[in-house]
Amino acid sequence: MxxxxxxxxxxxxxxxxxxxxxxxxxxxxxxxxxxxxxxTVRRGLLKFPYESKRMLVDxxxxxxxxxxxxxxxxxxxxxxSPTELYYxxxxxxxxxxxxxxxxxxxxxxxxFLKEAESRWWGRDNCAFHRCAMGGVFLDYFPRPRxxxxxxxxxxxxxxxxxNLAARYRRPFFLLDTPLKQDHGALNYVVQQLKSIxxxxxxxxxxxxxxxxxxxxxxxxxxxxxxLEEVNRLRRHPLSPxxxxxxxxxLYLYFNGVGSPVTPxxxxxxxxxxxxxxxxxxxxxxxxxxxxxxxxxxxxxYRNNMLAYLEGKGARAVFEExxxxxxxxxDPGRPLHSxxxxxxxHFGHGPVERRLHAIKTMVERYKVDGVIHFSHWxxxxxxxxxxxxxxxxxxxGIPLLLLDGDCIDNRNYAPGQVQTRIDGxxxxxx
Amino acid sequence: MPVAGIDIGSLSTEVVILxxxxxxxxxxxPTGASSKTAINRAMGQALLQSGFSLDALERIxxxxxxxxxxxxxxxxxxxxxxxxxGAHFLDPAVRTVIDIGGQDSKVxxxxxxxxxxxxxxxxxxxxxTGRFLEVMCQxxxxxxxxxxxxxxxxxxxxxxxxxxxVFAESEVVSLIAEGYPREQIIRGIIDSIVERTELMANRxxxxxxxxxxxxxxxxxxxxxxxxxKLGTKIEVPEEPQLVGALGAALLAQEEM
Ligand SMILES: Nc1ncnc2c1ncn2[C@@H]1O[C@H](COP(=O)(O)OP(=O)(O)OP(=O)(O)O)[C@@H](O)[C@H]1O
Ligand code: SF4
Ligand SMILES: [Mg+2]
Numbered sequence: 001m002x003x004x005x006x007x008x009x010x011x012x013x014x015x016x017x018x019x020x021x022x023x024x025x026x027x028x029x030x031x032x033x034x035x036x037x038x039x040t041v042r043r044g045l046l047k048f049p050y051e052s053k054r055m056l057v058d059x060x061x062x063x064x065x066x067x068x069x070x071x072x073x074x075x076x077x078x079x080x081s082p083t084e085l086y087y088x089x090x091x092x093x094x095x096x097x098x099x100x101x102x103x104x105x106x107x108x109x110x111x112f113l114k115e116a117e118s119r120w121w122g123r124d125n126c127a128f129h130r131c132a133m134g135g136v137f138l139d140y141f142p143r144p145r146x147x148x149x150x151x152x153x154x155x156x157x158x159x160x161x162x163n164l165a166a167r168y169r170r171p172f173f174l175l176d177t178p179l180k181q182d183h184g185a186l187n188y189v190v191q192q193l194k195s196i197x198x199x200x201x202x203x204x205x206x207x208x209x210x211x212x213x214x215x216x217x218x219x220x221x222x223x224x225x226x227l228e229e230v231n232r233l234r235r236h237p238l239s240p241x242x243x244x245x246x247x248x249x250l251y252l253y254f255n256g257v258g259s260p261v262t263p264x265x266x267x268x269x270x271x272x273x274x275x276x277x278x279x280x281x282x283x284x285x286x287x288x289x290x291x292x293x294x295x296x297x298x299x300x301y302r303n304n305m306l307a308y309l310e311g312k313g314a315r316a317v318f319e320e321x322x323x324x325x326x327x328x329x330d331p332g333r334p335l336h337s338x339x340x341x342x343x344x345h346f347g348h349g350p351v352e353r354r355l356h357a358i359k360t361m362v363e364r365y366k367v368d369g370v371i372h373f374s375h376w377x378x379x380x381x382x383x384x385x386x387x388x389x390x391x392x393x394x395x396g397i398p399l400l401l402l403d404g405d406c407i408d409n410r411n412y413a414p415g416q417v418q419t420r421i422d423g424x425x426x427x428x429x
Numbered sequence: 430m431p432v433a434g435i436d437i438g439s440l441s442t443e444v445v446i447l448x449x450x451x452x453x454x455x456x457x458x459p460t461g462a463s464s465k466t467a468i469n470r471a472m473g474q475a476l477l478q479s480g481f482s483l484d485a486l487e488r489i490x491x492x493x494x495x496x497x498x499x500x501x502x503x504x505x506x507x508x509x510x511x512x513x514x515g516a517h518f519l520d521p522a523v524r525t526v527i528d529i530g531g532q533d534s535k536v537x538x539x540x541x542x543x544x545x546x547x548x549x550x551x552x553x554x555x556x557x558t559g560r561f562l563e564v565m566c567q568x569x570x571x572x573x574x575x576x577x578x579x580x581x582x583x584x585x586x587x588x589x590x591x592x593x594x595v596f597a598e599s600e601v602v603s604l605i606a607e608g609y610p611r612e613q614i615i616r617g618i619i620d621s622i623v624e625r626t627e628l629m630a631n632r633x634x635x636x637x638x639x640x641x642x643x644x645x646x647x648x649x650x651x652x653x654x655x656x657x658k659l660g661t662k663i664e665v666p667e668e669p670q671l672v673g674a675l676g677a678a679l680l681a682q683e684e685m
Contacts, residue, residue, distance in 0.1 A: 420550060422505075423507040423550075426509065426510040427547075427548070
């Protein structure tokens with residue numbers, strides 16, 4: 001009898017969970033939800049530290065709403081793929097890696113990760129991908145019409161996208177990026193961009209218009225200039241903007257290149273930063289004791305690492321994902337410019353390129369030390385740790401290696417991290 | 430003016446009181462389940478030993494993982510800086526310190542002034558630390574003194590392959606059941622600790638004179654084996670467990 005009751009209880013529990021999942025799935029797939037969200041943001045019902053952040057959230061919600069729209073021509077695009085193409089063609093895109101980051105920022109990552117793990121997605125996989133897989137299994141994400149991934153920077157993405165394309169039975173467009181940056185390599189990428197455009201045209205039934213492509217690249221270029229201005233302001237000793245503030249804006253780097261909204265948001269941010277810096281000067285605020293450079297991403301789930309640093313007078317004044325490494329883009333040669341932007345990423349090719357970029361950032365932002373966050377499962381990031389260490393040692397710049405995970409909070413031990421941070425700051429003192 | 434350093438580790442709590450450049454009191458107690466109790470007891474004993482009252486202590490620096498919970502501390506400093514400072518005081522020629530405690534092991538690089546210039550800590554788990562050794566001793570039914578003594582009796586080793594403390598324990602239990610002599614199993618355990626420590630030391634690169642601190646430095650068999658593995662002499666101070674608290678007390682003195 002007791003056993004029967006127990007079984008009934010478990011069954012009911014399972015059924016309850018299933019219903020809850022079904023309902024939440026249904027709601028998430030409901031574009032009206034995001035319209036409501038946008039209204040809330042627009043009417044100022046939510047507080048933001050920066051007006052540009054409000055614009056950013058509004059923009060992001062608009063994109064998600066589009067992605068969930070029925071009949072949307074939606075392409076799932078890997079984090080480093082060129083988004084200019086989608087803006088030019090007027091089709092919607094969705095990055096599963098960025099979606100994972102959002103899931104973690106809302107604190108739902110455990111549910112997603114567990115779902116993926118229960119289906120044999122091992123914990124040695126990058127959690128950006130594992131969490132995204134959880135979202136796929138739970139059917140929480142908008143359903144794609146095609147997949148597009150580039151091979152540069154993240155080799156896990158190619159495998160993930162290949163797997164997803166088979167799972168959804170949708171076409172997969174691969175953009176192969178050679179390690180060189182010479183004429184041949186550029187042409188090779190341009191050719192592939194052309195063939196991807198052709199595939200996207202076929203998929204969407206839309207024709208790529210030359211002026212639209214130029215427009216998208218012009219927007220990308222405007223964004224680049226505005227981001228440079230933001231970064232220039234971040235060099236100021238009193239700039240309050242730290243890596244924690246910057247994470248949200250990385251959405252634009254991953255999803256917003258080619259959109260007319262992006263330069264606008266960066267421009268607003270620059271204005272706000274100017275004002276804050278002026279205010280700080282007028283109030284004779286003190287600059288932080290230590291200025292730090294953050295390599296790779298900080299954890300996105302709720303954690304106190306960066307706040308802890310601030311509390312100790314150390315500010316992560318810059319992070320490598322915000323670095324403008326690519327040259328000005330020429331709307332007159334749109335595909336060539338996109339190819340160059342991709343190939344010139346400092347994480348692509350020999351490690352010396354990343355070292356050179358790190359040196360530039362160290363000097364430009366006048367940092368006292370560097371923190372390398374070794375995100376579990378990211379080979380391209382962790383693989384260069386030894387080279388970075390040796391390099392910074394030669395340059396006489398202190399480095400703290402923090403092992404952790406950006407998405408999976410289950411191994412996060414605040415005490416251990418704090419001891420390492422404290423030890424590092426004592427070393428800098 | 431007397432000053433004090435208190436080191437609340439995961440396994441042991443130490444207090445050192447310095448007065449006029451001399452050690453006026455030194456106490457080592459197990460931390461136990463409540464660090465609060467350990468802090469009060471260790472400080473109480475040290476005060477008794479030195480004849481000072483708590484109010485008479487000019488400055489108190491706390492270190493160790495429990496440093497945040499010392500109500501009477503004027504400052505909190507990590508074990509990294511404190512072990513470095515203590516080691517430098519005991520021998521200014523030391524440039525590298527290996528501290529292996531109950532749950533943490535670390536390698537610390539010092540400059541000529543005893544300032545930390547680099548450090549590395551073990552990741553997440555307690556494999557290759559003092560607690561690992563204690564669990565293995567329990568499985569073998571020997572105490573830590575016997576452990577060192579028995580290790581000296583043989584040159585043969587039964588390798589222990591598990592890194593996880595729990596798995597390694599059951600591995601040891603089955604090795605005993607298979608009839609392997611305890612001496613050889615002990616050597617296997619020592620090798621596994623030494624290998625993990627060597628790995629960290631190689632990563633950071635040992636420079637200059639090397640000193641070992643923390644409770645595991647009292648384990649002569651481990652020190653001996655590590656010395657052979659690293660091919661360099663390891664200096665062990667008279668009371669390695671006190672080095673963190675000593676460093677904290679020295680920092681308290683300097684701050685005045
Ligand atoms: N007399 C002894 N002989 C051999 N080993 C000993 C002896 N005393 C202590 N140890 C070893 O030292 C370990 C404890 O070291 P210690 O007291 O430095 O740790 P702790 O500072 O509390 O820990 P942590 O710094 O990791 O928080 C014990 O686990 C044991 O292995
Ligand atoms: S963290 Fe590394 S492995 Fe994970 S998505 Fe980013 S680049 Fe790829
Ligand atoms: Mg200790």
